[in-house]
Amino acid sequence: MGRSYYVDESVQKYFTRIAHQKNNFVTGLLIGQCSSQRDYIVLAARTPQKEDPGEGPQKSKSKPEEIDEEWFCVHASQVSRMLPGGFLLVGVFLISPPELSKEAPTILRKLIFTTEKFAMKDKLWNVADEEITDRVALQICSSTNKIVCRTFDVKDLKSTAKPADWKYQSAPMSWLTIECNINVDLTVSLPSSATYQEQQKCTRTRLAQWAKEIEESTMLFNGRVRDEGGDLVEEQKKGRSAPSGRQIVSATVITSSNISGRSTARVQVCNSSLKIQGVVKCRGYVCNSKPKVKDAIQIIKRDLLNTISDRCEITFEDLILNRSVCDFEKAPCALPLPQRVFVPIPASGAALCDYIIGEETREEVQSRFLEMLDHEVNYEDLDFVEEGRSAPAEEEAVCKPSGDEKCPGRKDVPSSSLSPGVGIIIAAAVVLVAILVYFLK
Template sequence: MGRTYVIGEYSERYLKKLKAEERYGTTGILLGQITPAKTYIIFAARTPLKDQAELPPENPSEMNASDIEWVSEHARQVSRMLPGGILVLGVFLIRPPNMSKEEAQDIFRKLATAVEAAVAKERLWNFTEEEPPERIVLQIYADSKAMKLRTYDLHNPQTPTKLLECKSSSLTSTWQVVEATINVDVHIPIPTSAEQQFDKGALKGLNFWAKQIMQSSFLINGHFKDADSVIGEGSKKKSPVEVQFLSAPVLVPENETEAVIESCSSSVAVKGTVRCRAYLHGSKTKVKDAIQSLKRDVLNTVFIRCEMVFEDQILNKNVGGDSVSHKAPHRVFASILPSGVAFCDYGFTDEGSKDLEDRYKELLDYDLHPAQLDRTEEILLEELGIDTNPDQEISFKTDEEESMDTGFKYKGVAAAAGVGVIAVAVSVIYFGNFIGGST
């Protein structure tokens, strides 16, 4: 029995609206969930125009590398807004009347490949062999009401796409929510070969911590539950499930381990507490699938916030001069679908609701109402003092700097990272060669 593909009524109305506006040549991304039996398309968002005054290209087959990079960068930015269980499923195109089948196949292949590559760069996890190796491409024809869905094989990009039947559904039933609060305390050596202290490549050092999270045990609402059991079994309604992760040393096979000696000049310290969330559709979601989605959300949100702090430092050129305090952004959820599924954004302390609303409009083409924003969850954790202790204040330091009981003494390059729900900073501490494990 083949897979079932379902498109939500919200997404279907949105795509038909774009077609009615004769936005031929418009590209965009599809968001949703892949389960063992079904693929759900729950949201569609067009690619923003580079210039608001311009129109989509009349012939998408003439898109150049810059245009494709623009589409994939949009996908990367949107992927940051997705909770656990929700993915960038693929791309769509409002196909012009004069576009041939061959041209459409070629541009879809280029777009789908670029989008997946861009999104994958920010993952600290890999798909399992059991998960379907596919992404979807959706064509909306200019001269008919038809919307044709095809699958694109991630493992074999050059194979022909397969035409599929897509069913429409309201998808308004409440999804199962699983949540967790995670304490993070990670120190990452940075090789001297790094081009700059804020190089995003330095975050690859989170991989060992990521393995620890993925191998951790768990409790469901404080109790052990078999991985193959149903996550909401015994409950009359889909009330949120709280998960507690129990970490342990990473188990690495002996034949996959080798000693590594690498010269490192600095380290990244990541400390704090984060709130994570995943959404699962269906009444028979297994515990193991829910836990996998939640663990991936843990890795995603920590990596994203680290990267955003790095990007903020680079953008504001805070690499010298007086000390400047920084907090990593809070995660702000917003329920934008009838089912209650919430996307999220990351707000720095100096950003208001208007900044978040503008980003939802730009990236998701969605008019967000302030009442839909939930800015309380992580801020409440911070106010309760769960992660606000002096040990979580890390700074940029050189070998000339001296640590004091009351804080840090700065000389030369210095920038303190304040304590947020997750505090992120780089300590430039010269310590010679670092010996570690590599797998």
């Protein structure tokens, strides 16, 4: 027996609207949540039109070989950044006329595996053995609206198609919200005269080390340690309610450094460093149908790892594109990481997220949400969970040189200076503390 996908009714209306436009080929992504019991689809987003400089939007595809696989994967990579804890790219869809239906299964299979590859690229966590790795390939006839639903196991490159059920639901799905504020304090050592790409590589390496600490951390729900195999619903009854009426469970992450306050000393030669500091606001969603504590733990930890990694990637991409450089002769450079904003999913108590870079406006967020997810967002519905911050109250990257090197940043953010040679003094102090701690054990 194949898997069953429970789909929000708004997705059905979305497909009907697209089919009526009589395009030859329409590809897109399916967003939802997988579980051992049921799989849920909350949103569908077609691939945006690719625009060539000076030529405008491209015409709709009339042949299978005209589908731009690379552009499809770029879209998938961008959308994966907009998914909070609990949501993932569950699969892909293809709307095509009946005369091209024979080519559809081959196209869908190829898109399924390439999408998974791009969505999982540079993730700080690994898929667990017991996780559901089936992804759905949905084929829709633009003339008859006939649906063919199949699944492929993305961990098996030789996987064959399996039949699956596609069930629309008129009643909105009920989602339980898990929220967590986590203090992050990371230092990334940078070599002398490092390029943006080298700094990016050093940051990824440091984040991978930090990810191991997060994976080994303990999590509290509403202030209590819970049995991972137990139901989270019991805790939900005591959870607070938001003004919108959604139920919220508060989570707290406890790491080994939080408990002991000590860590292994490490000396590394470097000329500058990048500090990532502040309070990260995490959010995850789990379908309110007997959710397990272990699912909630995984959702929040992955949201934390994803949001920090994505913000760093976005920052470096912005620096590489704009070639921004700040002068450190007088002061180090503060780099406020992109600000997180949540956007409600239509007809759902859940939300997706986006990131604001620099002085971007709400209108730009609305425009990007429309481009990436093909859905309009009301101005007043945007939820700026980090609004009104002042550096470094929220997460912020600060590059501090110990010599005359320069590193990327913004000139308009003041910060305290760090004189030459301070890095060497700090390294020596760390060594002395480590020796004292060793002999005092």
